[in-house]
Amino acid sequence: MIHEKLQELCPVYAAGALDGEELRELEKHLKSGCPICQQQIRECSELMAVIAQTLPSLEPSAGLKSRVMAQIEKDSPGSSLVEFKTTTQISGRKRPSKALTWLPWACALAAGAALGVSLWNLSNLKRELAGAQSQLNQQQDQIQQIQNQLEKEKGVTAFLISPEVRVTMLAGTPKSPRAAGKILWNPRERKALFYASNLPSPPSGKTYQLWVIAQNKPFDAGTFSVDASGNGFLEIDSLSEADKAQKFAVTLEPAGGVPQPTGEMHLLGSL
Ligand SMILES: [Zn+2]
Known part of the structure; x- marks a missing residue:
């Protein structure tokens, strides 16, 4: 058997599909230590190992080879088969062996599968990348x-530790006997934090207003506004008449507030 023929058998040998006289001839040739064929078999084996790892569920079944070959025997030869026959005829054989007839089909199948796997991996990779990016954005948010929370708390702490800050308690009026309020305020800086608790939910179109x-x-x-438990909070950056304040009061007013109180009083506290 000429060397070109032996080289063509190497991929079939690597796939474990070589048998009979061809197997014996190639094994004899390999024992003689041909580096070209040994390298070709090594490369084919590595490639098949990669494909097997990528496609664990698509490992060819034992019957695949015989089914493909049976189909080839039945059908009129396709173009790749014709080309292959031409090559083998040039190399001096009248009819290609069954293993060699099967090879181009197997190669085309493997190439198609590998391409499909690559595209599938690529789209998966893109999806993973988009997912990672959105996760990163979420974490940055x-x-x-x-x-922001930390800055706010730092500001509150700085406000509270000032010796100028005063605290005035507000009590519920007969309209809201269970309600209570507390205002922490700095008369000089005019900043204030107001907390209310146990206020009834305001009817629709109404809001609480601090005076x-x-x-x-x-x-x-x-x-x-107040939450479901009747707790409300107000941060005031510029408290009107802070240096002359005598009392604090909360009334129920039309939504958006009013310039002068019009509604009933719910909380009241004196200095
Ligand atoms: Zn060789």
Whole structure:
């Protein structure tokens, strides 16, 4: 058998599909130590190992080879088979062996499968990348939120440790006997934090409004909503008449607040 013929048998040998006289001839040739054929078999084996790893569920069944060969015997030869026959005829054989007839089909199948796997891996990779990117964005958002929260808490702490800060308690009126309130305020900086608890849920279209009472006149200090438990919070950056405040009060007003109190009073506290 000429060497070109032996080389063509190497991929079939690597696939474990070589038998009979061809197997004996190639094994004899390999024992003689041909580096070209040994390298070809090594490369084929490595390639098949990679394909097997990528495609564990598509390992060819034992019957695949015989089914493919039976089909080839039945059908009129396809173009790749014709080309292959031409090659083998040039090399001096009248009819290609069954193993060699099967080879181009197996190669085409493997190449198609490998291409499919590559495309599938690529689209998976893109999906994973998009997922990782969105996760990263979420984490950055979370870090930003935590930083904002920290800055806010730092500000509150700085506000609370100032010796100028005063605390005034507010009690519920007969309208809200269980309600209570507390305002921490700095008369000089005019900053204040107001907390309310146990206020009834305001009816639709209404809101609670905080007032500073100075020289017996009410001054707007802002509106606030309450949660399901009746707890409300208001941060005030510029408290009106802070240096002259005598009392604090909360009334129920039309949504958005009003310039002067019109509704019933729910909380009241004096200095
Ligand atoms: Zn060789």
